[in-house]
Every structure is written in C-alpha cells, then in structure tokens.
Amino acid sequence: MSRLLRAMGLLGLLLMAQASAAEKLRLVADAWPPFTDINLANGGLATDIVRTALKRAGYATEFEQVPWARAILGVGEGRYDVLVNAWFTHDRTLIGEFSNEYLLNRVRFLKRKDNPITFNSLKDLHPYPIAVVRGYAYSNAFDSDGELQKVPVHSFSMAVRMLAAGRVSLTAEDEYVARYNLSLEAQSVRDSVEFMPKSLSENALHILVSLKNPNHEQIVASFDREIAAMKADGSYDRLFHQHGL
Structure with missing residues (x-):
C-alpha cells in the first residue's frame, strides 16, 4: 500500500508540473518606463523580472501592453492572468491575489x-x-x-x-x-x-494574479519562491544592472 501511495503521489506531482509547464500565462501592463514598456529591452525592468521568475517556476508567458484601465478590467474579467505592475489597494484584492513585494517605488x-x-x-x-x-x-x-x-x-x-x-x-x-x-x-x-x-x-510593487485563474494561489507562491531564489543567487541584481538601474 505504501508503494502505491508513493507512486500516486509522484504521479500527482508530475501532473502538476506538466500542468504548470503547459499553462501559458497572459501578462499585462500599461506603458510605465523604465519598468514596463514594449519598446525597452525585454519589456522593461519589471516585465523582465516577472517573466524571468515565472519562467524559472515553469510557466510560459505572453505579454500585452494596454492602457491601465483596460489592464485592470481585463484582470478582473479573467482575460489576463497577471498584472505585472500593481501597487496594493484593498479594491484590487477583489479581483486578484497579490504576490509579495518584488520592487520598491x-x-x-x-x-x-x-x-x-x-x-x-x-x-x-x-x-x-x-x-x-x-x-x-x-x-x-x-x-x-x-x-x-x-x-x-x-x-x-x-x-x-x-x-x-x-x-x-x-x-x-x-x-x-x-x-x-x-x-x-x-x-x-x-x-x-x-x-x-x-x-x-x-510603495511595494507586486504582481496581481486574476482570481479567475483557478491556479492563482499556486502561481503567486511559485513567483514568490523564485524571486527569493533570484535575490539569493544574484540574478535579481544582474537584471537591474542590465537595465541601467
């Protein structure tokens, strides 16, 4: 029985990993250089940090830049999974789950x-x-x-x-x-x-993950874990240098 349980547990972890890898997250932000802007290298500093952390967590991403009001509305409606550049407000907790701080403004x-x-x-x-x-x-x-x-x-x-x-x-x-x-x-x-x-x-900068995404808790936890790992291994600071900040 213990072997069967272990096998089932391993299968569950494998399926979760495959689901994570297969899920393509729709990222959104407004133009806010030097943090988010499609005309800057890798979409700007914040976009680069977010995409790097999510990639390390096993998520593929696609990024769209739209006006701020449309970005907020899209996250609330579930058309976008992740708002890249969010400051905390209580109203926004009604539409998404915040990550820990990953930048300070x-x-x-x-x-x-x-x-x-x-x-x-x-x-x-x-x-x-x-x-x-x-x-x-x-x-x-x-x-x-x-x-x-x-x-x-x-x-x-x-x-x-x-x-x-x-x-x-x-x-x-x-x-x-x-x-x-x-x-x-x-x-x-x-x-x-x-x-x-x-x-x-x-102001602490966070990602805001749409509550319409059924995996929002897992996405936030994975993101927070990888940001901590990036700070520990130096890759976080290297992104700042690459963007001239």
Missing part, C-alpha cells in the same frame, strides 16, 4: 525651481494644485485627503509639462520613472523643475 514630489514650496506634511500642500495621473494610487493618506487640489491628467509627461508651464504647482511620480521621462523632455522643461527632498511614499 519611491514616490517624490517635483516643483518648479523658482517656487519656494516646502513639504513636511500633506497639510503644507493644500494651497497648491497638484497634477496626478488618473487611476494611480500614490499613498493612502494622499489619495484620501479631500483638501488637496488634485488635477487629473493622462500621464506624467503631461503633468511635468503643466508644472514647467506654471499651470500646476506640483506633481508626483516614482523617482526612476520621473528621471527616465525627464530625459525625454525638452531641456527647458528639465531645467525648470526639481525633486523635493522628502518622499511622499515608498
């Missing part, structure tokens, strides 16, 4: 160099219009502060141009994202803005 305010704004608390910023990208979660305190004058925009590029033109007083973005996008702007824009010293928040 440091969000900082930018202002015009000639504007003497100081930032010690959000109350200090209540008098100033702030450009924010629609659909993004900056921090719980920032997102829930009804006295902040938030001006919704489509992209950081639009936000920083409005800032340089004096149409808003502030904007906020992940530091690496802001530096990447500023490198693409006109010199006049780059020269007119600067980062404020204090960070707004530090």
